[in-house]
Amino acid sequence: MSLSFAPSDAPAIDLHVLAQDRLEPWLKSQPDETQAWAAANGFTGAIGQVLLVPGPTGAPQFALAGYGTDTRRARVRFPLAAAAEVLPEGTYRIASGLPADKAETEALGWLLTGYSFDRYAEQSGAKARLVAPDGVNAPRVEIMANAEALTRDLVNTPTADMGPQALQDAVETLAQEYGARCAVTIGDTLLEQNFPMIHAVGRAAEQAPRLIEMTWGTSGPKLTLVGKGVCFDTGGLNLKPGASMGLMKKDMGGAANVLGLARMIMALDLPLQLRVLIPAVENAVAGNAFRPGDILTSRKGLTVEINNTDAEGRLVLADALALADEGAPDLVISMATLTGAARVAVGADLAPFYTDDDAAAQALAQAAVQAADPVWRMPFHTPYETLIEPGIADLDNAPAGGFAGSITAALFLRRFVENSRYMHFDIYSWQKAKEPGRSKGGLGQGPRALLTALPGMLGL
Structure with missing residues (x-):
C-alpha cells in the first residue's frame, strides 16, 4: 500500500474547511441556494460533517468539511481526517479555511485515513484523495x-x-x-x-x-x-x-x-x-x-x-x-x-x-x-x-x-x-x-x- 497525494494538476473538487465560528459569515457570502442547501442538510461545521454542494448540472460544485470548535479540535489529533473518512470517493483540493500552521498535520492525517491492514481480509481505507495543500512539503509528508x-x-x-x-x-x-x-x-x-x-x-x-x-x-x-x-x-x-x-x-x-x-x-x-x-x-x-x-x-x-x-x-x-x-x-x-x-x-x-x-x-x-x-x-x-x-x-x-x-x-x-x-x-x-x-x-x-x-x- 502506498499513501500519496493526488497529482497537483489533477481535476479536483474544491473543499472549504469551515470551523463552526466561521460558518455563518462564510454562508452569508454565498448565494441563497447554497445557504438553503446547507440549512436543509443540517450542516453545522461540526468535526466529521461533510456536504457536497451541487452545481447546475447536479455534479458537485464544491464541498464543505466541518472543522468544529477550538475545544473540539483540541481533543482530536487529526480533525480534518474525520471529514476525509466520510467524503465520497474523489479528488479534493483545499480551497479555503485550513490554517496554514495546521496544513502539514492535517495533510498527514488525511493520508493516514487511506491505511488499512489487508493482509488477511480484503478491506480498504478512505477513498477520498487530496491534492497537497499549498506550502506543504508533499514528499516529506508522504514519507x-x-x-x-x-x-x-x-x-x-x-x-x-x-x-x-x-x-x-x-x-x-x-x-x-x-x-x-x-x-x-x-x-x-x-x-x-x-x-x-x-x-x-x-x-x-x-x-x-x-x-x-x-x-x-x-x-x-x-x-x-x-x-x-x-x-x-x-x-x-x-x-x-x-x-x-x-x-x-x-x-x-x-x-x-x-x-x-x-x-x-x-x-x-x-x-x-x-x-x-x-x-x-x-x-x-x-x-x-x-x-x-x-x-x-x-x-x-x-x-x-x-x-x-x-x-x-x-x-x-x-x-x-x-x-x-x-x-x-x-x-x-x-x-x-x-x-x-x-x-x-x-x-x-x-x-x-x-x-x-x-x-x-x-x-x-x-x-x-x-x-x-x-x-x-x-x-x-x-x-x-x-x-x-x-x-x-x-x-x-x-x-x-x-x-x-x-x-x-x-x-x-x-x-x-x-x-x-x-x-x-x-x-x-x-x-x-x-x-x-x-x-x-x-x-x-x-x-x-x-x-x-x-x-x-x-x-x-
Missing part, C-alpha cells in the same frame, strides 16, 4: 505516512507471521530498499559473540533468538536506534494470564517504531550515520527457559538477578544497548513496549520518554507539537537506583513493590549506556479504538517527533 504504515503493518501482523525470522526479513527488505547493510547474529552464535541475555530470553522458542543490525550512511553524526523485538511475550515461566497475553503480538512495537523512524531517515537522506539494533526473540516456555532466581551475566559484565521472567524486554535491550554504547555514537535512542506502569502514568496516547539531556528534551517536546506526535518527559530519578540493586547481583530485573515501574526499568537500561547521550521511550504502540487518521491496532508513537527534533539534537 512520514508510509513509514507509519510500515510500523502499523509490523505491529498488526500476528506472531505466526511476524516471529524473529519474519522481523529479520522485514529489516533486510528495508535495508535493500535504501542501500543499507544488514547483519544478523543467531542462536548459539549470540553466546559466542557475547550477547548472553538475548540468548537466555529467546532460547526456549522454536525460532532462534537473534540480534539484527542495519547500518546506513557514511558521514555525519552517529545515531543508533535500539528497538525491542519481543515478537511474542508469554511472560515466560512467570506466565501471563490469558487476558494479558492477548495483545502480545505487539511486544515488538519498539522494533516496529524504530524501523519506521529509520525508513524516514533514509528516505529523506538525512546527513547522518544510522545504526539500528533489534534483539528479536520470543519469550516462550520450555524446559530450557530462563527461570526466576537465575542470575544472568550481561554483555557489559553486569550481573542481573531474575525476579520475574515477564520483565524480559529490558534484558534483551541491555545487551543491544551495551553494543551500541561501545561505538560511542552521538545519540542512542531505545524504543520499547516495556512497562504497564507507563500506561498507568500517562495512558495509551502519550509516549513517555527519558533523557538526562535537557536541551534534547526541550527540542523533542516542541517537535512533538509540530508533528502531532505527543510525548511526555519522565524522570531518570537517580535516588531510585537502589531499587534495582538486589544485593545478590548488580541489578534486579523486577524490583519488588510495584512503585515507579517505568522509572526503574529506564534506570536499569541507563546502566548500559555510559559513553553516549541516551534517550529511552516506553511506548504502547496500539490504538484501542478507531479515531480520525488512526485505525484500530498498531500505531507509531514517537518517530515523527524524533524526526522533527533530530536536526536540533544532532546539529544537522
Whole structure:
C-alpha cells in the first residue's frame, strides 16, 4: 500500500474547511441556494460533517468539511481526517479555511485515513484523495505516512507471521530498499559473540533468538536506534494470564517504531550515520527457559538477578544497548513496549520518554507539537537506583513493590549506556479504538517527533 497525494494538476473538487465560528459569515457570502442547501442538510461545521454542494448540472460544485470548535479540535489529533473518512470517493483540493500552521498535520492525517491492514481480509481505507495543500512539503509528508504504515503493518501482523525470522526479513527488505547493510547474529552464535541475555530470553522458542543490525550512511553524526523485538511475550515461566497475553503480538512495537523512524531517515537522506539494533526473540516456555532466581551475566559484565521472567524486554535491550554504547555514537535512542506502569502514568496516547539531556528534551517536546506526535518527559530519578540493586547481583530485573515501574526499568537500561547521550521511550504502540487518521491496532508513537527534533539534537 502506498499513501500519496493526488497529482497537483489533477481535476479536483474544491473543499472549504469551515470551523463552526466561521460558518455563518462564510454562508452569508454565498448565494441563497447554497445557504438553503446547507440549512436543509443540517450542516453545522461540526468535526466529521461533510456536504457536497451541487452545481447546475447536479455534479458537485464544491464541498464543505466541518472543522468544529477550538475545544473540539483540541481533543482530536487529526480533525480534518474525520471529514476525509466520510467524503465520497474523489479528488479534493483545499480551497479555503485550513490554517496554514495546521496544513502539514492535517495533510498527514488525511493520508493516514487511506491505511488499512489487508493482509488477511480484503478491506480498504478512505477513498477520498487530496491534492497537497499549498506550502506543504508533499514528499516529506508522504514519507512520514508510509513509514507509519510500515510500523502499523509490523505491529498488526500476528506472531505466526511476524516471529524473529519474519522481523529479520522485514529489516533486510528495508535495508535493500535504501542501500543499507544488514547483519544478523543467531542462536548459539549470540553466546559466542557475547550477547548472553538475548540468548537466555529467546532460547526456549522454536525460532532462534537473534540480534539484527542495519547500518546506513557514511558521514555525519552517529545515531543508533535500539528497538525491542519481543515478537511474542508469554511472560515466560512467570506466565501471563490469558487476558494479558492477548495483545502480545505487539511486544515488538519498539522494533516496529524504530524501523519506521529509520525508513524516514533514509528516505529523506538525512546527513547522518544510522545504526539500528533489534534483539528479536520470543519469550516462550520450555524446559530450557530462563527461570526466576537465575542470575544472568550481561554483555557489559553486569550481573542481573531474575525476579520475574515477564520483565524480559529490558534484558534483551541491555545487551543491544551495551553494543551500541561501545561505538560511542552521538545519540542512542531505545524504543520499547516495556512497562504497564507507563500506561498507568500517562495512558495509551502519550509516549513517555527519558533523557538526562535537557536541551534534547526541550527540542523533542516542541517537535512533538509540530508533528502531532505527543510525548511526555519522565524522570531518570537517580535516588531510585537502589531499587534495582538486589544485593545478590548488580541489578534486579523486577524490583519488588510495584512503585515507579517505568522509572526503574529506564534506570536499569541507563546502566548500559555510559559513553553516549541516551534517550529511552516506553511506548504502547496500539490504538484501542478507531479515531480520525488512526485505525484500530498498531500505531507509531514517537518517530515523527524524533524526526522533527533530530536536526536540533544532532546539529544537522
